[in-house]
Amino acid sequence: MPDTRMPLAGQHVHFNGLGGKGIAPAASLAHQAGMLVTGDDLAPNHRTRAFEAEGVAVTIGTNTIPDSTTMHVASAALQPGHDAGPQPMARLEFVQHLLAAHHKQLIAVSGSLGKSTAAALFHHILQPLVPSAYIGADVPGLLCGGKFAEGEWAIVEACEYKAAYLALAPEIVIALNLVQNHEDDLGPGTVGFERSLTTFLTQSPTPPRLAVLPDRVAALLAPHLATTSTHLQVETVGEGADWSVHVTDADAHSTTFRLAQHGTHAGTWTVPAPGPHLVTAASCGLIAALHLGVSPADSAEGLAGFKLPRRRMSTMYRDDRLVLIDDNARQPDQAAALIQALRQAHPDRHLVIAVAPWGRKNQRDLPAWALGLHEADTVWVLPVGEAAVPGGEVADADKRLAELIRLEGTPAYTVQPSGLLPLPEDRSADRVLVATAGYDASLAAFSTLHDQVITAFGTESTSTA
Structure with a gap:
């Protein structure tokens, strides 16, 4: 008898x-x-090897579909042309199918x-509910x-690229931020994403019942939501919003904060990692947890076990002279948030950030990058290299970015990975923090x-990598 x-x-x-970061978690669920x-x-x-260690049969070097396949999930990077087997599903389409089948x-x-990172935070906050x-x-x-x-709940990272998240039917949506991204799909600025996110919130066959939004996101979406007929409950977070956040303590390893709803104290929590951006994310997750009946004590206990994902402020090496960090920050706002977090974690070190913001076929907003990086003590800009493409990045963008950063008052240099690593003349090499930031392609x-x-x-x- 089948197991229901x-x-x-x-x-x-x-x-x-299978080794892609979007496909792999879907395969893991399956x-x-x-x-x-x-x-x-x-x-x-490392992902294909992890699956092999689990007994999953993995073919390397070619895309082949076994004859016995009843479902086929394809990476967006896979070129069309596979005629055999079942019709391919997108990864979030499959995730929705699997999770809905299990109610x-x-x-x-x-x-x-x-x-x-936020989804990983929420997974810990909601540990009392045993979520997928x-x-x-x-x-x-x-x-x-x-x-x-x-548990009956599942936390799903909802990708906006090519409206992938429209395959989902969530009960709750948490929208962390709205900045320019995916220009090749959503266009310049944020208007394209505002419209797309409004569709996600209001026009699916089973729209969500609750949205938790930082105040800046709520302000951008308000004109769009005003033109729709929706029963969506919106909870806002920020100054003058439904929920306010007050940081009470911060050290190199954590930040403690209070949440209040319309002035009424809701609880105190600690994020066990540095960075104001993590406090904003955790606050959104905690509001959702309170709506689901998770007590402040239980969510605090779950949150205490949080650890950052790989390539999120990952320590690669540490000694008295040097701390070496790797991070996947690949947009100006991410770089600025990384710098803030590293200042909190290492306030007494000379902060060098080495960036390779070249990755997709969009043209970088170099002035925005210069603003995002100017709070570092020194910036190294890696070459554009193969990311220079017709209609996208230009070959000398690294030199132009370094010049714009210098105009903001921060020493900046173009560097080769095997070349000289300059510091300002008045700065010794003692107590240096170097952080690399950019796409996995780098x-x-x-x-x-x-x-x-x-x-x-x-x-x-010895390296801690």
């Missing part, structure tokens, strides 16, 4: 691009839900930036960002740079 608790158990699902999972990717990585209710985490999770990052304690659990360049930084500024201590 695992309605998809035994069904064969194949994942093209594997933990008892499905027969196979996958492929053109090159191995899970969804909390969608949306926004331009920081979704993965789909998160596009390498989260400690989760298999490739996926967790299938017995990891090879960053790895070379890390070795160079350790040789130039480190002692004989």
Whole structure:
């Protein structure tokens, strides 16, 4: 007799691009839900190896669909042309299908930036509810960002690119921020995303019942929401909003804050990682948790176990002279948030941020990048290299960005990963903090740079990478 608790158990699902950070957590959910999972990717990585360690059959070097496949999930990067097998599903389409089959209710985490880290935060805040999770990052304690659990709720990172999140039917939506991103899809500025997010909130067959929005997001969406007929309950966070946040203590490792609803104290919590952006994200998740009946004490206990995902302020090396950090900050606002967090964690060190903001076929907003980086003590700009494409990035954008940063008053240099690593003449190499920031596509360049930084500024201590 079939197990009604695992309605998809035994069904064969194949994942093209298994090693991708968007596909891998979907495959992880399927594997933990008892499905027969196979996958492929053109090159191995730590995710394909993790699946192999779980007994998943992984084909490397080609995209092939086994004959026994009943469901096929394809990476957006996969070129069309596979005629055999079932019609491919997008990753969030499959996630919705799997979670709905198990009667899970969804909390969608949306926004331009920081979704993965916020979703990992919410997964801990809601631990009393034993939630499932789909998160596009390498989260400690989760298999490739996926967790299938017995609770009725699931936290899903909701990607806005090409309106992917419209495949979801969440009960609750948390929209963290709205900044310019995905210009090739949503256009310049934020208006395109404002319209897309409004559609997500109001026009799905089963619209969400609750949206938790920072005040800036609420202000941008208000004109759009005013033109719709919706029963959506909106809770806002920020100064003069429904919920206010007051930081009571901050040190190198954590930030403690209070939440109040219309002046009434709701509780005090501590985020066990530095950075004001994490307080904003945690506040949104805590408001959702309170709506779901999770007590402040229980959510505080869950939050205490939070650890940052991979490539989020990850310490690669540390000794008395040098701290070396790696982060995936790839937009100006992310870089500014990273600098704030590193100032909190290492207030007495000379902060050097090495950026490679080149990755997609969009043209960078270089003045915005200069503003985002100018609070560092020194900036190293890596070459554009192969990211220079017709209609996208220009080959000398690295030199132009360095000049704009210098105009903001911050020393900035273009550097090669194997070249000289300059500091201002009045600055010694003692007590330096170097942070690399950019797309995963820059990891090879960053790895070379890390070795160079350790040789130039480190002692004989051992790397913590």
